């Protein structure tokens with residue numbers, strides 16, 4: 001590895017190769033980085049790995065998210081032997097002004113803001129961070145099923161996951177000499193108080209490729225949790241009920257194919273069972289969200305989702321939305337703050353704000369509650385998740401919300417948050433962890449404190465309206481559809497009655 005100066009090269013056309021890192025902050029299984037490095041080697045142009053902190057994106061993120069990002073970028077810089085160049089500002093402006101002669105390579109990000117940047121820079125975009133690359137789909141993208149199950153069965157039949165990938169290195173490339181810049185301090189990126197660790201957190205998340213690989217090894221091999229994943233994945237408390245890999249996957253510190261490779265190894269060395277299958281299944285749901293976004297583009301950000309005008313009465317999932325933020329005890333703001341009066345919803349919302357994480361079970365319930373019980377514009381929920389989730393990923397988040405609201409057209413799952421709490425937090429342990437004002441309330445009332453008499457409220461130290469909020473709304477419980485009674489009965493059994501189809 002040696003260095004050349006930018007000024008010496010500015011006269012010879014595409015005189016340098018830049019890899020613009022975005023959501024691919026790793027060296028292992030990084031197809032875009034592999035392509036950039038190959039270009040630099042083949043054209044014998046100097047190479048610059050670049051990361052740009054874009055204020056337009058940073059302003060939407062909580063301090064905990066920013067901390068995780070800084071740790072991830074800093075780890076990447078170390079892995080690249082301090083050659084990662086750092087800038088802060090508008091990527092298009094910075095690259096056009098400082099590196100006008102560069103050939104830019106970057107991972108293709110399906111959504112609008114990222115694509116706009118790539119297109120303005122005339123960048124070469126390369127697919128990455130999938131189990132199955134879009135080029136491996138057994139159908140044209142335009143014919144991809146909009147519902148997961150048919151998508152899954154087509155994918156599983158078509159091709160096995162390619163786990164023969166390499167780890168990039170800087171061998172035989174010349175690094176462009178320029179001011180490499182400094183990684184900003186967290187306090188430079190936010191004016192909000194800096195995050196502190198909450199001991200109730202599921203995990204003490206630290207960003208970076210090394211920590212991601214360590215977590216994979218801990219969860220799968222050291223703690224041997226994978227064999228039980230299928231049975232534990234709907235848990236709510238602690239590090240072991242699910243992998244907690246999502247924050248690293250979201251920033252691309254971890255490749256899903258690396259996880260698949262480790263699952264395969266585990267199957268060969270220890271056990272192959274429903275749990276090992278199910279982790280790959282979940283990673284395929286992640287692929288589905290990314291590909292859905294690639295197929296439908298900006299529609300995933302629209303209130304009517306992919307339904308368009310059909311969402312105004314023409315489709316069975318049509319809903320009249322409202323948004324009532326900004327006044328005292330508004331429904332939407334109560335949801336955000338964990339003050340809805342429904343303990344299971346409130347516990348989850350408080351966990352999110354305090355730690356940047358929420359279980360999948362929790363996310364499904366609070367999303368259903370905001371959209372289908374409170375009838376609020378679902379994008380308000382998606383934006384709140386965007387601010388706080390350490391694993392915020394534009395595709396999984398917006399597609400999951402759009403789906404929860406029924407705006408992807410498939411079956412709507414209206415969650416009965418009381419029934420769900422009884423099934424998944426039978427002792428009320430989770431609710432008490434996040435809503436300590438309910439700590440003396442017995443199991444019988446823990447998910448429905450409004451049912452306590454005035455005397456009982458005094459006795460259990462929890463007066464509704466004083467110690468714990470009144471309900472913002474009386475929850476609607478939809479009756480299952482009766483046109484296919486046998487199927488409904490099966491579904492009710494399968495989901496223990498906590499899972500309803502919306503009617504009418």
Ligand SMILES: Cc1cc2nc3c(=O)[nH]c(=O)nc-3n(C[C@H](O)[C@H](O)[C@H](O)COP(=O)(O)OP(=O)(O)OC[C@H]3O[C@@H](n4cnc5c(N)ncnc54)[C@H](O)[C@@H]3O)c2cc1C
Nearest residue numbers: 242243244245246282286360363367391392393396397400
């Ligand atoms: C309304 C809503 C919003 C969501 N927003 C996000 C988001 O911004 N980022 C995000 O990564 N996930 C999101 N999810 C999906 C899911 O809740 C999380 O991926 C999961 O809880 C992360 O925990 P884990 O890593 O322990 O998951 P595990 O159960 O261990 O699963 C392993 C991996 O599979 C993927 N995965 C699992 N379930 C899903 C799913 N339903 N959809 C997509 N991928 C999945 C994730 O990458 C996850 O890390 C959302 C779900 C809902 C209902």
